Amino acid sequence: xxxxxxxxxxxxxxxxxxxxxxxxxxxxxxxxHDMANDLREVYHRDVLPEATRRLGHxxxxxxEVHRALKSNLTFQLYSAxxxxxxxxxxxxxxxxxxxxxxWINAKVEDASREARGSLTLDPTLSLPRNVSALDVHLMxxxxxxxxxxxxxxxxxxxxxxxxxxxxxxxxxxxxxxGRSIARFVRARYPDIExxxxxxxxxxxxxxxxxxxxxxxxxxxxAIDVSAPVLRYAFARAESMQQAVHxxxxxxxxxxxxxxxxxVVWSSMFLHELPLKDIRKVLSEAYxxxxxxxxxxxxxxxxxxxxxAYDGFYLDWDSWYNMEPFYxxxxxxxxxxLLAEAGFPADGFIEHVVPSxxxxxxxxxAGAIGExxxxxxxxxxxxxxxxxxxxxxxx
Amino acid sequence: xxxxxxxxxxxxxxxxxxxxETPETDVLMSVxxxxxxxxxxxxxxxxxxxxxxxxxxVLDAExxxxxxxxxxxxxxxxxxxxxxxxxxxxxxxxxxxxxxxxDAEEVLANVERELSE
Numbered sequence: 001x002x003x004x005x006x007x008x009x010x011x012x013x014x015x016x017x018x019x020x021x022x023x024x025x026x027x028x029x030x031x032x033h034d035m036a037n038d039l040r041e042v043y044h045r046d047v048l049p050e051a052t053r054r055l056g057h058x059x060x061x062x063x064e065v066h067r068a069l070k071s072n073l074t075f076q077l078y079s080a081x082x083x084x085x086x087x088x089x090x091x092x093x094x095x096x097x098x099x100x101x102x103w104i105n106a107k108v109e110d111a112s113r114e115a116r117g118s119l120t121l122d123p124t125l126s127l128p129r130n131v132s133a134l135d136v137h138l139m140x141x142x143x144x145x146x147x148x149x150x151x152x153x154x155x156x157x158x159x160x161x162x163x164x165x166x167x168x169x170x171x172x173x174x175x176x177x178g179r180s181i182a183r184f185v186r187a188r189y190p191d192i193e194x195x196x197x198x199x200x201x202x203x204x205x206x207x208x209x210x211x212x213x214x215x216x217x218x219x220x221x222a223i224d225v226s227a228p229v230l231r232y233a234f235a236r237a238e239s240m241q242q243a244v245h246x247x248x249x250x251x252x253x254x255x256x257x258x259x260x261x262x263v264v265w266s267s268m269f270l271h272e273l274p275l276k277d278i279r280k281v282l283s284e285a286y287x288x289x290x291x292x293x294x295x296x297x298x299x300x301x302x303x304x305x306x307x308a309y310d311g312f313y314l315d316w317d318s319w320y321n322m323e324p325f326y327x328x329x330x331x332x333x334x335x336x337l338l339a340e341a342g343f344p345a346d347g348f349i350e351h352v353v354p355s356x357x358x359x360x361x362x363x364x365a366g367a368i369g370e371x372x373x374x375x376x377x378x379x380x381x382x383x384x385x386x387x388x389x390x391x392x393x394x
Numbered sequence: 395x396x397x398x399x400x401x402x403x404x405x406x407x408x409x410x411x412x413x414x415e416t417p418e419t420d421v422l423m424s425v426x427x428x429x430x431x432x433x434x435x436x437x438x439x440x441x442x443x444x445x446x447x448x449x450x451x452v453l454d455a456e457x458x459x460x461x462x463x464x465x466x467x468x469x470x471x472x473x474x475x476x477x478x479x480x481x482x483x484x485x486x487x488x489x490x491x492x493x494x495x496x497d498a499e500e501v502l503a504n505v506e507r508e509l510s511e
Contacts, residue, residue, distance in 0.1 A: 019438035020431060023434040024431065026434075027430075080420055083410070088427070088428070101400035135407045140405055140406050140407075147400045154402075319411075
């Protein structure tokens, strides 16, 4: 069992549905572990020597590795099974979400009575094409489809699906990325003491709520362009007794004042945007940060930090998981992007933070303590689970 | 839970990637994986039942062997099998809409050629 959601929007799944989700989690484990190891071995043993002869040099980047592998059966089997497993993630939770959709939508309405936080939607906001024209992660309907007035069911689909997708790695509230990094920031940057912070592209708010929990005195804001996930996020945060102010807004054009936030944060967000939007988002983040404030983005490590094969392995999602901007983003040099956005060159920071859910409180606390070497291996996805982030002080 | 109907989309926008030489192989891979999934679901259910029955000391092996479904049982089992078909052949149905007509024609032409050889 990949794990149950630890909030009041948790919906019932039948015995067979749970078994189906368990199967998909196991299938993903098999593909991402056993088959991925086979693929790496076959590449280095068979494909690399042949491609090197043909090209006159070793495949030098992710694209050349991809082209060399395309006709290889191990690559084809790995990729076909991974795409199917991805489709089956959503398929395995769709029926329970459909059955409970009306109940979920009623919970959203209930949440607005006596709320700690708030939900502000903007029906006039025009959705960017990278959201309205795509089904990111192959999730049918994406973040934005509404199946009736006030509908939040795509949020429920995403929440229940990601539990299956991450095989429970993110913990019962799926907050591990936000929690691990917020606690890291609290330990490493004690001078920040955020009184006001902003999460960009928050979807379910699953990585927003841990910031509210880690910094209980901070006023926490979170934005996304899609109303269905924001409705869900709001009801979800309220059910967890956390005050978050959710607002429908595009991160490329923030409606907040200059110098108004101590921390601007995003997780797994930038890589879904076209490069021109990434630039706008970073400039806007710079504008709304107070001097000395901290911007940080949890992301996949950039290609420049990885050998060609490892770059290819991560770029797979760009080609086959409907995340078309993922590779372009990973090909960028984050230090340059931040300099272009106005951040001082010496303000750049990047770290690899261990997962608190994976390692447990004690090991985690030891690993982020003073003098620990976390942050040196920015390129390596080490044994176990670790999260990479980069950012800057303004 | 309310019984109000909300139907979520079944299909992903865009074209499904083809990894194998012929699209039929990609389709078969999907069917095989769905089948493997349903087999696993079935195994888990049987396993759960056996363990529960064993714990409660109520499993009558003879009765299990001679089980005859009532008409109501039969209707429920038929409905479940229909549901099973929908999942097992999910990709076969989605393909019809997701592939462009040109791709569908290519598939047909390939199958036709092979069958007439």
